[in-house]
Amino acid sequence: MSETEKFTVDILTAARNKSQTMVAEAERETQKALQDAKSRLAREADDVIRNARAEAEGIKRRHISEARHKVKLQEQVEKDRVLSEVLEETKKKVKEFSDDQNAYHPFLASSIANAIRELGLLEVVVRVNGKDLKRIDRNNLTREIEGKLQKKVKIDWSSEAIEALGGAVVSNVDGSIRIVSTLDQKFEALEPQLFTEAGRLLFGNSA
Numbered sequence: 172m173s174e175t176e177k178f179t180v181d182i183l184t185a186a187r188n189k190s191q192t193m194v195a196e197a198e199r200e201t202q203k204a205l206q207d208a209k210s211r212l213a214r215e216a217d218d219v220i221r222n223a224r225a226e227a228e229g230i231k232r233r234h235i236s237e238a239r240h241k242v243k244l245q246e247q248v249e250k251d252r253v254l255s256e257v258l259e260e261t262k263k264k265v266k267e268f269s270d271d272q273n274a275y276h277p278f279l280a281s282s283i284a285n286a287i288r289e290l291g292l293l294e295v296v297v298r299v300n301g302k303d304l305k306r307i308d309r310n311n312l313t314r315e316i317e318g319k320l321q322k323k324v325k326i327d328w329s330s331e332a333i334e335a336l337g338g339a340v341v342s343n344v345d346g347s348i349r350i351v352s353t354l355d356q357k358f359e360a361l362e363p364q365l366f367t368e369a370g371r372l373l374f375g376n377s378a
Contacts, residue, residue: 265354269337272306279303279339280312283326284319286341286350294325298340301332 269275279299287295299307309328317323333340338353 262358265358266336269302269354275337276307276312277315279307279337280315280319282352283312283339283341284316286339286352287316287320287324289350290341290343290348292343293323294327294344296327296329296342296344296346298329298331298333298342300335300337303337303339304330304332 268278283297309326313324313326316326327344333353335353335355336358338351338356340349340351340353342349
C-alpha cells in the first residue's frame, strides 16, 4: 500500500470513528432531550390533572353548598308557611271564642274591670266593637264589673265602635289616658311566644 493510500485509509478511518462518536453523542443527546421532554410533559400533565381535579372539586363543593343553601331556604319557607297557618288557625279560635257568649262575656267583664282597676278611676269611658255594641246588656255588664271591683263605678258606654275581635278600650273621660284590653292586643302580645312554641312542637326548635 502506497503512502497515499495509507494516508487515505487513515483519514477515512478517523472520519468514520469521528462520525460514529458524533452519532452516538447525538443519540445520547436525543435520548436525554426525549427523556427530559417526557418528564416535563408528565409533570405538566400531572399539574393539569391536579388543577383540573381541584377545580372540579371546588365546583362540586360550590354546587353542594348552593344546593344545601337552597334546600335550607326552602325548608325555612315551608316552616314559615306552616307556622303562619298555625297562627291563622289560632286566630280563628280567638274569633270563635269571641262569638261564644258563655265564654266571652265573663272575659269582657274581667278585662274592663282590670282596666278600671289599673286606671284607678271611678268614672271611665268604655269602647267595644260593633258586634258587642249590639248584643251586650250594658246594665247587666256594669253590675258584673262592679261586682268584680267591689265598688260602684260610672261607665260611659261609647257608641263609637273599635276595630277589634273583642275586648274593650277603657279610658278616662277626656280620653287622654287609656288602656287597650282587646283580644287582638292580647293575641299580638302572645304571638311571638306562640310562634316559638309552635316551632318547638312542630320542628323541635324555635324555627
